[in-house]
Amino acid sequence: xxxxxxxxxxxxxxxxxGLVSARFAxxxxxxxxxVQDFSLKNxxxxxxxxxxxxxxxxxxxxxxxxxxxxxxxxxxxxxxLNQKYASKGYPVLAIQPNDQGISPGDSYDLMQKRAKDKxxxxxxxxxxTQAIAQTFGATNTPHVFVVKKEGDKFKVAYIGAIDNNSQxxxxxxxxxxxxxxxxxxxxxxxxxxxxxxxxxxIKWKKA
Amino acid sequence: xxxxxxxxxxxxxxxFLAWMIPAMSQHVPVIQFDQLNKRIHQNNxxxxxxxxxxxxxxxxxxxxxxxxSVHKKFANQKVKVLLVxxxxxxxxxxxxxxxxxxxxxxxxxxxLNETDYNTWIDKISPEWSGSIPATLFIKTSRNVRxxxxxxxxxxxxxTIIQSFHL
Numbered sequence: 001x002x003x004x005x006x007x008x009x010x011x012x013x014x015x016x017x018g019l020v021s022a023r024f025a026x027x028x029x030x031x032x033x034x035v036q037d038f039s040l041k042n043x044x045x046x047x048x049x050x051x052x053x054x055x056x057x058x059x060x061x062x063x064x065x066x067x068x069x070x071x072x073x074x075x076x077x078x079x080x081l082n083q084k085y086a087s088k089g090y091p092v093l094a095i096q097p098n099d100q101g102i103s104p105g106d107s108y109d110l111m112q113k114r115a116k117d118k119x120x121x122x123x124x125x126x127x128x129t130q131a132i133a134q135t136f137g138a139t140n141t142p143h144v145f146v147v148k149k150e151g152d153k154f155k156v157a158y159i160g161a162i163d164n165n166s167q168x169x170x171x172x173x174x175x176x177x178x179x180x181x182x183x184x185x186x187x188x189x190x191x192x193x194x195x196x197x198x199x200x201x202i203k204w205k206k207a
Numbered sequence: 208x209x210x211x212x213x214x215x216x217x218x219x220x221x222x223f224l225a226w227m228i229p230a231m232s233q234h235v236p237v238i239q240f241d242q243l244n245k246r247i248h249q250n251n252x253x254x255x256x257x258x259x260x261x262x263x264x265x266x267x268x269x270x271x272x273x274x275x276s277v278h279k280k281f282a283n284q285k286v287k288v289l290l291v292x293x294x295x296x297x298x299x300x301x302x303x304x305x306x307x308x309x310x311x312x313x314x315x316x317x318x319l320n321e322t323d324y325n326t327w328i329d330k331i332s333p334e335w336s337g338s339i340p341a342t343l344f345i346k347t348s349r350n351v352r353x354x355x356x357x358x359x360x361x362x363x364x365x366t367i368i369q370s371f372h373l
Binding site: 069139140143160161164165166167173174195196197198199200201202 | 259261263264266293295297322323324325328329335336337338339340356357358
C-alpha cells in the first residue's frame with residue numbers, strides 16, 4: 001500500500017512540475033511560424049479575427065496600450081503605419097494585452113476613449129485573458145508581429161520594434177516594420193526579421 | 208591676515224565639508240554601453256547586480272527599494288549594485304536626478320545613453336526581450352552570469368546572491 005501511495009505521490013509531483021514548467025515555458029511565435037487565428041473584442045464592441053478582412057495581404061499586429069510611455073511615444077507612428085500600409089494590404093491590428101486590474105488606465109472604457117480621441121482608423125482589440133499575447137510571445141509594449149497571408153494562413157515575417165529610435169522618430173535610422181512590409185510587398189525576403197527594443201513589460205495577471 | 212588666525216583643524220574641517228558636498232548629492236553619470244560592459248566585465252572579485260530601470264517604469268520603481276536593501280545588506284561584501292536608468296538623456300536633469308535625490312538612492316546610478324537598443328540588448332542577454340525591469344548578476348572571475356527579466360520579489364535577490372556562494 002505504502003509503495004503505491006509513494007508512486008502516486010511521485011506521479012502527482014511530476015504532474016505538478018510539468019504544469020508549472022508548461023506555464024513558464026518560453027512560448028511564442030518565431031519568424032516563419034503559422035499564426036493561429038483568434039477572435040478579440042474591438043473598441044466598437046465587434047469581434048475581430050484575422051479572417052475578418054479577406055482583402056488583406058497581411059497585418060501589422062501591434063501589442064500596445066494606453067499607459068506605457070514607450071507605447072505613447074510610438075502612437076503617432078502606429079497611426080502613420082496604418083495610413084501608409086492599410087491601402088497596400090497591410091493594415092495595423094492593435095491589441096491591448098495588459099491586465100486591467102493591474103493597469104486601470106488600460107480598461108476597456110479608456111481604450112475606447114483613446115481610440116476615439118486619437119481617431120484610430122484600425123481595430124484596437126482587448127486581449128482580456130492575455131491568451132493571445134501569450135500565444136504570440138509578446139513581452140512588452142509596443143511589440144510588433146508582421147504577418148503575411150499565404151493561402152488562408154498567416155505566417156510571421158517580422159517580430160520586434162517599430163524602429164531604432166523611440167525617443168525621436170525623425171532620428172530613426174532603421175525603420176524595421178516599414179522595411180519589412182516594403183520587402184513583403186515587393187515579394188522579397190525580410191532582411192531584418194527581428195529587432196529588439198526597450199519597452200514596458202506586459203502587465204500579466206497575478207497567478 | 209585672518210587665515211593664519213584659524214587653527215589648522217578648522218581648515219581641515221572646511222576642506223572635508225567641501226569634499227563631502229558632492230558625495231552627499233547623488234550624481235548620475237551618463238555612460239555608453241561599452242563603458243557599462245567594461246565596468247561589469249572586470250576580472251575582479253566583485254559580483255555586479257545590474258538592474259535596468261527607468262523613472263517611467265512602474266514595476267521598476269516598485270522594486271528599487273529591494274535593490275537598495277541589497278546594497279545595504281551586502282555593503283561589507285564584494286557585491287555592487289548598479290542601477291542603470293534607461294531614461295532618455297534629455298530627462299536627466301528634470302526627471303532622473305530629482306528622482307534619485309528624492310528617493311535618496313544609495314546604490315550607484317547611471318544613465319545609459321544608448322537608444323539604438325537592438326545593438327546592445329543581446330549583449331546583456333540573448334534571452335532579454337527588452338522589457339524592463341530586468342536584472343543581470345555577473346561576476347566574470349567566477350563565471351557567474353544570471354539574467355532575470357521580471358520584477359523581483361522581496362528576498363529573491365538575496366537568495367540568488369547567496370546561491371553563488373561568494
